[in-house]
Amino acid sequence: MKELKYDVLIIGGGFAGASTAFHLAGKGLKVLLVDSKPWNRIGDKPCGDAVSKAHFDRLGMPYPKGEELENKISGIKLYSPDMKTVWTVNGEGFELNAPLYNQRILREAESKGVEIWDQTTAMKPFFENGFVKGAVLYNRRSNEEVAVYSKVLVDATGYSRSVRSKLPQELPIAEDLDEKDADIAYREVLLTRDDIEDHDYLRIFVTQKASPGGYWWYFPKGKNKVNVGLGIQGGMGYPSVHVFYQKYLDSYAPDVDKSRLLVKGGALVPTRRPLYTMVWNGIIAVGDSAYTVNPVHGGGKGSAMISGYCAAKTILNAFEKGDFSAQGLWDMNICYINEYGAKQASLDIFRRFLQKLSDDDINYGMNKKVLKEEDLLEASEKGDLHLSVAEKAMRIIAGLGRPSLLMKLKTVAEYMKNIKQLYYNYPRSPSGLQIWKTQVDSLISEFNMNISK
Ligand SMILES: Cc1cc2nc3c(=O)[nH]c(=O)nc-3n(C[C@H](O)[C@H](O)[C@H](O)COP(=O)(O)OP(=O)(O)OC[C@H]3O[C@@H](n4cnc5c(N)ncnc54)[C@H](O)[C@@H]3O)c2cc1C
Numbered sequence: 001m002k003e004l005k006y007d008v009l010i011i012g013g014g015f016a017g018a019s020t021a022f023h024l025a026g027k028g029l030k031v032l033l034v035d036s037k038p039w040n041r042i043g044d045k046p047c048g049d050a051v052s053k054a055h056f057d058r059l060g061m062p063y064p065k066g067e068e069l070e071n072k073i074s075g076i077k078l079y080s081p082d083m084k085t086v087w088t089v090n091g092e093g094f095e096l097n098a099p100l101y102n103q104r105i106l107r108e109a110e111s112k113g114v115e116i117w118d119q120t121t122a123m124k125p126f127f128e129n130g131f132v133k134g135a136v137l138y139n140r141r142s143n144e145e146v147a148v149y150s151k152v153l154v155d156a157t158g159y160s161r162s163v164r165s166k167l168p169q170e171l172p173i174a175e176d177l178d179e180k181d182a183d184i185a186y187r188e189v190l191l192t193r194d195d196i197e198d199h200d201y202l203r204i205f206v207t208q209k210a211s212p213g214g215y216w217w218y219f220p221k222g223k224n225k226v227n228v229g230l231g232i233q234g235g236m237g238y239p240s241v242h243v244f245y246q247k248y249l250d251s252y253a254p255d256v257d258k259s260r261l262l263v264k265g266g267a268l269v270p271t272r273r274p275l276y277t278m279v280w281n282g283i284i285a286v287g288d289s290a291y292t293v294n295p296v297h298g299g300g301k302g303s304a305m306i307s308g309y310c311a312a313k314t315i316l317n318a319f320e321k322g323d324f325s326a327q328g329l330w331d332m333n334i335c336y337i338n339e340y341g342a343k344q345a346s347l348d349i350f351r352r353f354l355q356k357l358s359d360d361d362i363n364y365g366m367n368k369k370v371l372k373e374e375d376l377l378e379a380s381e382k383g384d385l386h387l388s389v390a391e392k393a394m395r396i397i398a399g400l401g402r403p404s405l406l407m408k409l410k411t412v413a414e415y416m417k418n419i420k421q422l423y424y425n426y427p428r429s430p431s432g433l434q435i436w437k438t439q440v441d442s443l444i445s446e447f448n449m450n451i452s453k
Contacts (some may be wrong), residue, residue, distance in 0.1 A: 001136070001145050001146065001147050002144065002145075002146045002147065003146075003147045003148075003149065004032075004146060004148050004149070005030075005148075005149045005150075006030045006031060006032045006115075006134075006146070006149070006150050007029040007030045007150065007151050007152070007319065008024060008029055008030070008031045008133060008150055008151065008153075008154065008315055009031075009032050009034075009134060009148050009150035009152075009154070010031065010032070010033040010034070010153075010154040010156055010344060011033075011034055011122040011153065011154065011155055011156060011158035011162075011163050012033075012034075012035060012154075012157040012158060012287070012289070013034075013035035013037075013042045013043070013102070013106055013116065013134065013156070013158055013306070014035075014042070014043060014045065014102065014156060014158055014287060014304065015031055015043070015098075015117075015201075015287060015300075015301045015304040015305055015429070016158075016286040016287020016288070016289070016290075016292070016304035016305070016307055017033055017035070017154065017158040017286070017287070017307060017308070018033075018042075018043070018102055018105040018308070019059070019061065019304065019305040019307075019308030019312075020154050020156060020311045020312050021033045021106065021109035021114045021116075021178050021308075022047060022106075022108060022109045022308070022312075023110035023113075023308060023309050023311075023312030023313070024114065024312045024316070025108070025109040025111075025113060025114045025316060026108075026112035026113060027312075027316055029315070029316075030115075030141075030315050031109075031113070031115065032115045032116075032117065032148060032150075033106070033109070033114055033115070033116045033117075034115075034117045034120040034122065034137055034142075035116075035117075035118055035120065036114075036119075036120065036121040037118060037119070037120065037201065038118050038119050039103065039118045040099075040103075040318070041098075041099065041422070042099065042102060042103055042106065042118065042253075043099035043101070043102025043146075043206030044098070044099040045098070045158070045186065045187070045265075045267060046187055046229075046266050046267040046298075047098055047267075047301070048187060048188070048217055048219050048229065048261060049070070049095055049096045049097070049098050049219065049221070049227055049300065050073060050093055050094070050095050050096075050202055050219050050227075050299065051093060051094050051096060051301045051302050051422070052091060052092070052093045052299075052302055053091075053092040053093050053094060053438075054091075054302075055301075055305055055306070056094075058362065059089060059305055059306065060129055061105075061305060062104075062105075062108075063094070063305075064094050064096050064097075064100075064101045064446060066095050067091070067097055067114050067398050068096060068098055068100040068101040068104060069094055069095075069096065069097070069101075070095045070096065070097050070219050070221040070222055070225070071094075071095035071199065071200065071220055071222050072092070072093075072095075072198055072200060072202040072213050072216065073091075073093035073094060073095055073201070074090060074091075074201060075088055075089055075090035075091050075092075075200075075202070076088070076089045076091070076200055076201065076202045076203075076204055077089075077198070077202070077204070078204050078206065078366075079204065079205045079206065080205060080206065080362060080363050080366040081206075081207040081208070081209065081359035081362050081363055082359070082363045083368065084363070085363070085366040085367045087366065087373045087376070088151075088201070088373065089373050089376065090173055090301045092129075092203075095202075095219055095220065095221050095227070095267060096301075096326075098301070100202065101122065103215070106275050110310075114264055115210050117137075117139060117141075118141075118285060119137065119139065119140040119141050120137050120140065120141075121137065121138050121140075122135040122136070122162065122163055123135070123136045123137065123138050123202070123434045124136050124314075124337070125163050125164075125167060125283075126147075126149070127167055129284040130281050131281040131324070131325075132167065132280070132281065132282035132283040133142075133149055133150070133282060134147065134148045134149040135150075135151060135153060135163065135451065136148075136274055140349070141244030142173065143320050143357060143406065144427070147182055148393075150169065150282070150327070151318075151319070151324045152282060152283070152284060152315050152324055153282060153284075153320065154283075154284050154286060154311055154315075155281050155283060155285040155288050156285075156286050156287050156289060156308075158287060158288040158289060158290070159182075159267065159268045159269070159288045160268065160289075162282045162288045163175045163289075164285050164289065165232055166281065167280075168201075171280055172276060172277045172280065172430075172437075173275070173277055173278070173279065173280040173283060173432060174283060175275055175292065176270050177260045178235065178272075179234040179235030180233060180235040180236065181270060181271060181272035181291075182233075182234040182268050182269060182270050182272075183213070183231035183232060183233060183234060183269045183271050183298055184216050184232055184241045184266065184268055184273060185214070185229060185231035185236050185241070185243045185266060185267060185268070185269050186188065186229050186230065186231075186242060186245055186264075186265070186266035187217075187227055187228060187229025187230075187264070187265070188227075188228060188229065188245075188261055188262075188263065188264040188347075189221065189225065189226070189261075189262040189263040189264075190225070190228065190253075190256040190257060190258065190260055190261050190262060191224055191225055191256070191257050191260035191262070192224050192225070192226055192256055192298065193228075193254045193257050193301075195224060196220045196226065196255070197350060198223035198238055199222065199223050200218040200220070200341075201220075201253075202219045202447070203217065203218040203219075203289055204216070204217055204218075204297075205217070205218070205252050206210075206362055207359060208357070208358060208359050208362075209328060209359055210230070210247070210248040210251065210252070211230040211231060211232050211243055211244060212232050212236065212238050213231075213232055213233025213234045213236060213238075213355040214230060214231030214233060214235060215230065215231065216229070216230045216248065216252045216299070217229055217230070217250055218253050221373065221403050222259035224313065225262070226253065226256060228249070228252065228253040228256065229245070230242060230244060230245060230248075230252075230329065231269060231298055233271075233355055237344045239366055240453075241266060242266075249283075250296060263344050263394075269288070269298045269300065270288055270291040270292055270293050270300075271293060271295040271298060271348075271351060272295055272345055272348050273291070273295070273341070273344055273348040273419075273423075273440070274290055274292055274336060274337070274340075274341045274344040274345070274435075275290045275291050275353055276290050276335055276437050276440070277433055277434065278290045278307070278332050278336060279314075279326055279329035279330060279332045279333060280326045280329075281324070281326050282324050282325075283315065283329075283371055284311045284315070284329055286307040286308055286310075286450070287300070287307055287308070288304065288306065288310050289302035289345045290305055290307055290336075292307045292336070292341075292344070294338070294344065294347060294380075295344060295347045295348045295350070295351040295355065296347045296350055296351050296379075296380060297358060298402075300311055301339050302355075303344070305380065306336065306339045306340050306414055307340075308396065309339075310331075310332055310335035310336045310339060310364075311332060313331070314331045314332040314350050315329075316328055316377075317331060326340075327430060330359050330413070330428070330429060330430065333426060334426060334428075335421050337424070337426050338424075341423060341425055342383065342415070342420045342423035343383030343420070343438075343447075344383070344418045345383075345420060345422075345423045346383035346384070346416040346419055346420040346423075347379070347380070347383050347416075348419070348444075349412060349415045349416045349419055349444075349447055350379060350383075350412060350416060352444075352447065352448065352451065353408065353409075353412045356444075356451060356452070361405055364405070365405065366427075370406065370409065371409070372403065373398070379447045381418075383416065383420055384416070384417070384420075385451075390435060393445055408451060409450065411450050412451070413446045415422060415443065415450075418443060419440070419443055421443075422436070422440055422443060423438060
């Protein structure tokens with residue numbers, strides 16, 4: 001078998017892998033990125049394709065332009081289950097042609113020296129003396145197997161986790177996922193019969209009946225084109241996502257022309273706190289493979305880009321130090337937690353609460369403004385739900401009935417704050433990981449018990 005050596009081997013060229021390559025490019029390292037798909041399909045995966053503009057600004061990523069940008073977004077309209085209450089949350093974003101944008105980021109990285117092989121699959125990682133040392137690749141273009149050795153391998157393989165899942169199971173980075181911590185999502189892109197009203201606003205329909213544990217979305221891709229779909233919580237024994245899609249499509253997207261279907265497909269989305277450690281000796285995980293998705297709204301492209309940014313920064317530091325051990329790469333965890341992970345953990349708590357609410361509770365809560373649009377915006381931007389909000393609401397609600405809902409909200413706010421704090425106290429070295437993990441796990445089980453009462 002042919003043997004090659006690179007400094008960094010990135011497996012997977014989706015948003016996470018592409019942004020890792022983008023931030024590493026031109027910095028003097030020999031980098032190879034591989035993806036199983038052919039060039040023109042990289043980045044083509046079932047997705048709502050909506051990403052907040054704030055992510056691009058914060059990371060210095062280029063804005064989508066030309067055909068990469070299908071629609072400019074001004075905000076979100078959030079509908080209660082009975083559709084009687086509609087909250088408008090303003091905020092700029094992009095509705096992307098995701099493959100085109102993704103491929104442009106890869107081309108920019110390539111133009112600065114990153115080598116990219118399409119149609120190339122990582123078959124299995126090399127694991128020697130406790131270190132990941134590279135992987136065996138199968139290149140369909142040349143029909144050959146190649147052994148690639150690396151100082152750092154980046155697992156950017158998406159939900160499949162197809163590299164780190166093949167490592168010895170006792171390694172912390174091989175951590176698996178509870179099915180209930182994932183959503184099964186399906187979407188179609190269709191043309192509409194008429195012009196879409198307020199087509200610069202995304203629509204989100206919260207409904208346990210039509211999408212238990214998730215929500216329906218209607219994301220305009222212009223005046224006459226829409227990405228419509230839903231997610232439901234996994235591991236709950238619900239009927240298939242397709243059953244819900246067929247049954248409720250007319251309720252949430254009555255204007256689509258079913259004979260003009262452009263794309264369809266489904267996939268899984270992790271909806272939990274990030275992987276307890278995103279690194280081990282010689283390896284870093286990014287994007288869906290490291291569970292970086294926002295647990296409440298399921299958006300993972302922005303946070304995949306954040307993880308790519310942190311991975312590149314960590315790798316450059318590791319090369320300066322010449323230390324590729326878990327300790328040498330540990331800054332990845334700290335960087336990601338500070339940028340997004342602590343908020344994500346707090347939203348994991350919020351998500352658990354939301355998934356237990358009945359449609360009745362949600363109608364009531366939205367209608368009576370138990371929580372308000374600005375609280376929701378703050379929870380989603382910062383992962384904070386202020387106790388003052390819960391307490392204020394408590395006073396209102398006390399006069400209206402349903403005190404149990406408000407008691408729960410207070411508990412939620414407390415646990416959100418506590419878990420965030422725990423994440424900010426993330427251990428400074430791998431030796432503290434086990435104790436910290438036990439603390440997080442017990443906080444979550446305690447919350448689950450409290451909220452089920
Ligand atoms: C239906 C649906 C709707 C969604 N809507 C939104 C949304 O509106 N906004 C948003 O921000 N997020 C959304 N998400 C989540 C978002 O799509 C993901 O979080 C994001 O795309 C993850 O990017 P990634 O690079 O980590 O993984 P992926 O995009 O999955 O990329 C992984 C890449 O790795 C390659 N690969 C895998 N294994 C191997 C291997 N062994 N060898 C070589 N290559 C390999 C694959 O070919 C793929 O190209 C949605 C998800 C779903 C399923």
